[in-house]
Amino acid sequence: AQSVSQHNHHVILSEAASLELGCNYSYGGTVNLFWYVQYPGQHLQLLLKYFSGDPLVKGIKGFEAEFIKSKFSFNLRKPSVQWSDTAEYFCAVSGNNNDMRFGAGTRLTVKP
Amino acid sequence: KAGVTQTPRYLIKTRGQQVTLSCSPISGHRSVSWYQQTPGQGLQFLFEYFSETQRNKGNFPGRFSGRQFSNSRSEMNVSTLELGDSALYLCASSLDRTFDYGYTFGSGTRLTVV
Secondary structure (H helix, E strand, O other): OOEEEEOOOEEEEEOOOOEEEOEEEEOOOOOEEEEEEEOOOOOOEEEEEEOOOOOEEEOHHHOEEEEEHHHOEEEEEEOOOOHHHOEEEEEEEEOOOOOEEEOOOEEEEEEO | OOOOEEEOOEEEEOOOOOEEEEEEOOOOOOEEEEEEEEOOOEEEEEEEEEOOEEEEEOOOOOOEEEEEOOOOOEEEEEOOOOHHHOEEEEEEEEOOOOOOOOOEEOOOEEEEEO
16 A cells, blocks of 8 residues: 655754655555645645655755665755744655655754 | 645644545646645645546555546545644645646644543
């Protein structure tokens, strides 16, 4: 069965620190990979997505993610976080079975 | 263009009752998916509809059901409510059947069962 694992439940960083959030998935076929963000009090928004091609994808607000097929991973990175990046981040995978599965989420707190 | 609209925003129900939640997708979107969001569990997939047909279903009991209308609007119903059904229920719509463009989420309906 398709599953998504996010390694960190809660990450606390100071402003300007670098960020890497882990995401691993389990799925046997071709996958599309996504990162969504949920800012406090707001709805989920798409941050970036990978379908094919360059495994390093860039999203909004300076975020990027790297797809490593051999490791079934799609980690999210940002070189320098800001207080406004405080949010919950969800990794998601869709395959050929008509659904999208999400990880449990990682809560990021950025201290000013 | 209007986003995904979910109604109502908040609901309080008592155990044993049933509830119906509504979702209007973005105009032109034919795929509608439902998720249950709870702290620590993330988003749990309920079901997905495309052109009025349920294409996939998650691991929820039969008390959870849904349907989609010809205008792509969708409803989900939960019967015989339990305390554990308290959650944020999210609806998401997608332009096509392959999710190549990802989802657009609504703000959710927060259901509290007392």
